[in-house]
Amino acid sequence: MTDPAPGPPSWRAQPAQQHRTQLQGGTITGQETERAAELLDRVTAIFRRHVVGQEGLRTALVSTLLAGGHVLLESVPGLAKTTAAQTLAGAVSARFHRIQCTPDLMPNDIVGTQIYNYATGEFTTQLGPVHANFVLLDEINRSSAKTQSAMLEAMQERQTSIGGEIYPVPRPFMVLATQNPIEEEGTYVLPEAQMDRFLMKEVLTYPEPGEEVEILDMVVGGRSPAAARPPIGLEDVAFLQDLTDRVYVDTSIKQYVVALVNTTRGGGPRPLPGWSDHVRVGASPRGAIALMRVAQAVAVQEGRTYVVPDDVKRLRHAVLRHRLVRTYDALADDVAPESLVDAVFATVPTP
Template sequence: MSSDIEQVEPVTAEEAQRAVDLVGRVERIFGQKVIGQDALRTALVSALLAGGHILLESVPGLAKTTAASTLAQAVSGSFHRIQCTPDLMPNDIVGTQIFNYATNEFSTQLGPVHANFVLMDEINRSSAKTQSAMLEAMQERQTSIGGEIYPLPHPFMTLATQNPIEEEGTYVLPEAQMDRFLMKEVVTYPAPGEEVEILDLVSAQGRGRKPESIEPITIEEVLYLQSLVSRVYVDLSIRQYIVALINTTRGGGPRPLPNFTDHVRVGASPRGGIALMQVAQAIALMAGRSYVVPDDVKALRHAVLRHRLVRTYDALANNVAPEALIDAVFATVPTP
């Protein structure tokens, strides 16, 4: 297996520079509409390059929807927003067959999930049946309507949001299903200076002032970037480092943390290790490098692992943050 990885054609300096230029255009377009939120921007772009889905958690009003639509615009992708409610049915998102009385035939109407970027707004308000249909589409990259298979567009990225402060009328995502998201980003309030910039931006838009025109990148260029990410070199020592981190979350690893299982009931799965590697490859490419360094693995460790650790009742009762547990794991595993 290691020999297969070593045989992959390495990313050239020219390809790395082109990737930096393309990502820079996306980030400049993003920065025109979303003030601050640098962590959110990095998480969204790296998730896109790694070909994964992302779960966004925050209170309302922190530009999650704006960020999702802006990312779609920056890469010339189609965008659909689905407002989740308890009465939303799987057919409402996947699509359905409609009978035409004039022709006595069924025609297929594709649902809003058939887009490059799909925002599932407040996914925890939809029923378990609807959540399952969406998670299946995310995993299989296709939908089935009337026995026919309809592939989803490529690239396809789901951005799901959930509000942590309201529990009435919500259906919590199963912990096992959350593992299907490449990352879970917790969006925080902007700094006071950034809030002033937000007010300035809204005021400028009210006066009709338009931002600088920046050419979006194309879907073909997104696919090109994704192909480069898979070719970013990951040394054996880095892969062993990732495996050691994942095993430590399960109470094992080269240096097991004492009493760690008192706080974590279930550690990260092999899918968590794959996510750490793929996100590290994306971070490396965004920095213009053709190889992964340990800091790339650490960069988005909270976003990659916070939803993959199932905490014990005692940890929940004592409000032990998953981020603190992740930091403890990274602190104990020797860096290569």
């Protein structure tokens, strides 16, 4: 991280201890910070008990949960996407539903439908599997555009419409969608409008050889019961989400986020030359909100009550990689979205 340039007073202008005391006294108390650390430690312990490695995935999932968003997971088969989703749901005592997406899956299959009772002559509503705290949409790119669009209301509005009636989804509510990048036959590309509604897109990679040996050991011998930790409750999740909302974000950090997002659009304080040759559409204001919200979630996991620039940088690839629409030349030259994101962060001055 570059050294801060002298300028107007900001969060750096105050001594760290004085700033922390002011925030904890007015907004977040030390007791709340300690409780959050203890809850997150329990979630981490449960996750590591069932999923070997994948620390980036754990951070992305927990950050998405704290920020109240949704996450898109992309990888080849067999990298524990489903296991990670089930483990996180179990770690917070949440209701979990898995939906296997197929080309013939209809919106009513996931949202719900009305059933006519011939005995009473009345309709009864049967809620679909989307009405759960954690919903795993496995291979979302295999479902049709009509089914994909049916998820937009649930993801954005936190509700579904069945027979003209509105049914809110449970709280907390988090959608974890997976897609396989190597198979294209029988798939439907997610439109940019739906991609943008995912707070993050996490790309999983193969485990290290040592981690893969540990996976084999776990399959053969299992985990020791003594290592088990009790899960947290949904009321604890609500507490962590409320705490994330109250994390302090200084004006200088907000201006930094706006400068980053504007740079992805070809503007910003230091426009990148030739940017339009690689990116057709940059991040929307929803991207700026996502950067700030994820930074708040990272700050909570780091035990701080305020956001620093490194919190914004921590998950920059996951937040922005799916919000940059590359040009055909960039796709042909195989320009990685992560390299474009890094170029933006390298050119925008850090506060």
